[in-house]
Amino acid sequence: MFFNNPTALLSIRTYAADSDLPPTGVTILQQHIPLTGQAPAAQHISTETENRSFILFITIVATLGGFLFGYDSGVINGTVDGLQQAFNSDSAGTGFNVASMLLGCAVGAFFAGRLADISGRRTLLRVAAVCFVISAWGSGVAGSSLEFILYRILGGLAVGAASVMAPAYISEVAPARYRGMLTTVQQIAIIFGLFMAFISNYLLAEFAGVSTAILWFDFAAWRWMFWMELVPAVLFLLMLLFIPESPRFLVLRGKTAAAESVLRRLYGHEAAKRKLADIELSLDADHPPRLADLVSKQTGKVRRVVWIGIGLATFQQLVGINVVFYYGAVLWQAVGFSESDALLINVLSGALSIAACIFTLLVIDKIGRKPLLKWGSVGMTITLALMVLAFANAEQDASGRLLLGDWGVVALVSANAYVFFFNMSWGPVMWVMLGEMFPNQIRGSGLAVSGLVQWGSNFLITITFPLLLTGIGLAGAYGLYTLGAFCSILFVVKMVYETKGTELEDMPG
Numbered sequence: 001m002f003f004n005n006p007t008a009l010l011s012i013r014t015y016a017a018d019s020d021l022p023p024t025g026v027t028i029l030q031q032h033i034p035l036t037g038q039a040p041a042a043q044h045i046s047t048e049t050e051n052r053s054f055i056l057f058i059t060i061v062a063t064l065g066g067f068l069f070g071y072d073s074g075v076i077n078g079t080v081d082g083l084q085q086a087f088n089s090d091s092a093g094t095g096f097n098v099a100s101m102l103l104g105c106a107v108g109a110f111f112a113g114r115l116a117d118i119s120g121r122r123t124l125l126r127v128a129a130v131c132f133v134i135s136a137w138g139s140g141v142a143g144s145s146l147e148f149i150l151y152r153i154l155g156g157l158a159v160g161a162a163s164v165m166a167p168a169y170i171s172e173v174a175p176a177r178y179r180g181m182l183t184t185v186q187q188i189a190i191i192f193g194l195f196m197a198f199i200s201n202y203l204l205a206e207f208a209g210v211s212t213a214i215l216w217f218d219f220a221a222w223r224w225m226f227w228m229e230l231v232p233a234v235l236f237l238l239m240l241l242f243i244p245e246s247p248r249f250l251v252l253r254g255k256t257a258a259a260e261s262v263l264r265r266l267y268g269h270e271a272a273k274r275k276l277a278d279i280e281l282s283l284d285a286d287h288p289p290r291l292a293d294l295v296s297k298q299t300g301k302v303r304r305v306v307w308i309g310i311g312l313a314t315f316q317q318l319v320g321i322n323v324v325f326y327y328g329a330v331l332w333q334a335v336g337f338s339e340s341d342a343l344l345i346n347v348l349s350g351a352l353s354i355a356a357c358i359f360t361l362l363v364i365d366k367i368g369r370k371p372l373l374k375w376g377s378v379g380m381t382i383t384l385a386l387m388v389l390a391f392a393n394a395e396q397d398a399s400g401r402l403l404l405g406d407w408g409v410v411a412l413v414s415a416n417a418y419v420f421f422f423n424m425s426w427g428p429v430m431w432v433m434l435g436e437m438f439p440n441q442i443r444g445s446g447l448a449v450s451g452l453v454q455w456g457s458n459f460l461i462t463i464t465f466p467l468l469l470t471g472i473g474l475a476g477a478y479g480l481y482t483l484g485a486f487c488s489i490l491f492v493v494k495m496v497y498e499t500k501g502t503e504l505e506d507m508p509g
Helices: 006-018 023-031 050-080 081-085 092-120 121-141 143-171 175-210 221-227 232-240 245-254 256-267 270-282 305-318 321-334 338-368 369-392 407-423 426-436 440-471 471-494
Strands: 214-216
Touching: 050 092, 050 121, 050 143, 050 175, 050 232, 050 256, 081 214, 092 121, 092 143, 092 245, 092 440, 121 143, 121 221, 121 232, 143 175, 143 245, 143 426, 143 440, 175 214, 175 221, 175 338, 175 407, 175 426, 214 221, 221 256, 245 256, 245 270, 305 321, 305 426, 305 440, 305 471, 321 440, 338 407, 338 426, 369 426, 369 471, 407 426, 426 440, 440 471
Parallel strands: none
Antiparallel strands: none
C-alpha cells in the first residue's frame, strides 16, 4: 500500500508542514495518513501503560520554574518605594529598575529556545535555576541602581528561559489528551509564585512597619523580599537532578536508545516504540533544527504558525496585565489606598488568579484553547473599559492622587474581574499553545522568536507605565490597554486555530 511506504509518507507529511494549507486542510490530510498503517498517532498511547505518577512528578518539578517566574516577577511589586529611597531614582529611573529584568527575559527566552535544541531542555532549566539563586541574593544586597539592574537582568535570563522551556518540556512528555491540563499547571505555578511573593511582601512590610524600614540584621524589609526567593530557587535546582531529558530532544540529537528508554518510563514498552517512530518521522532527516526552518520551503515566506505565535505573545502583553502585577501597589496607592491596603489587594488578586487558572485546568482539554482565548478577551475588554470609566470620573487631591469616591468599588471589582478573565484565558492558554503548537522541527526556533516578542512587549508596556501615569493618567493608560484587549478578540477569531487533542507530531506548520 502507498501509505505503508515511509518515503512517500515523509514526503506528504513534509509537504503538509511546509505548505500554506489552512490548519483544517492539514489536519484532514494527516487524518488519512496513519503513521504505521494502523492507527492515528493520537491513539498510540495506552492509558493502561502510562506511568502517570512519573509524568506528574516531572510536571511538578518543571513547574517550579513557573513558580520562580511568577515570584521573581511579583516580588518587585512591594519593593518600589525601597528602590526609590535607596537609589534616589525618579519616575523614569524607577521604571527602568522595575523593567530591567524584562530585558534579560527577552534575551533568555530567545536564546533558551535555540540553546535547548543544542544542549537540551533539562540542561537549560538547570542553568536557569542557578541564575535564579544568584539573582535573588544579588538583588537584595545591591548597593547601587546599576548593580541592582545587573542582578535583575540575570534573573530575567532565568525567567525568560523558564517561561518557554517549562511549558515546552511538559508538552513534550505529556499525552495529548491531557497535555493542556498539565501545561496549565505551569500557569497556576506562575500565579502561585506571584501570590506567594505578594503574601511575603505584605507580611514583611507588616513586620517592619513599611517596606523601607529596617527588619532583620540591619537590612530593610524590601531587601528581605528578594532574599525569600532563595528557598524555592535552591529547591528547584535540587529537584532538577531527578528528571529525565525530553525524549524529543534526545531524538533530535540522534540519541534514539536514550529517547526510547525515557519513553518506556513514560508510556510503556510498546507505546514507546510507536511514539519513537512518530517523532523520527516528524523531523527533517537532512538537517538539525535551525531558525531558517521558520520559513516555508514551498512559499519562501515565514510560516503561518510563527505569525500566530508572535500574535499570541504580543497581545498577551498589550492588554496591560503586567502593569497590575508589577505596579499593583503603586496603582492602588495612586487612588488613595495605604501601602498596607494596596499590598493586601494584591493578595486578593493573586487568590482570584489561582482560582481562574484552576477553572481553566479543568476545562481546557474539554472545550479547547480558542474559546477560552476569545471569551477571555471579551471579558477583559469590558472590565478594562469600566476601569477607564472609574478613573476618568475620579477627582484629584492636593498631592495629585485620584479620589475615586463612589467609583472606588467599580474600579476594585473591575480590576479583580479583569485579573480573573486574564488568568482563565490568555495567562495559561498562551503558554499552553506556544509549548505545543509548533511542529517538532521548529519548536525551539518558534519558541525563541515568540519568547523574544513576548518579553520585549512586556518590557515596553512595563517601562512606559510610570510615564503614562504622569503624562496621560490612569484613565488614558488603561484606555490603551482596553484597545489592545479589543484587538485581541479580532486576532483570535481570524487567526487562531484549535490544537486540543492533537499529537505534537501532527501539529500543522
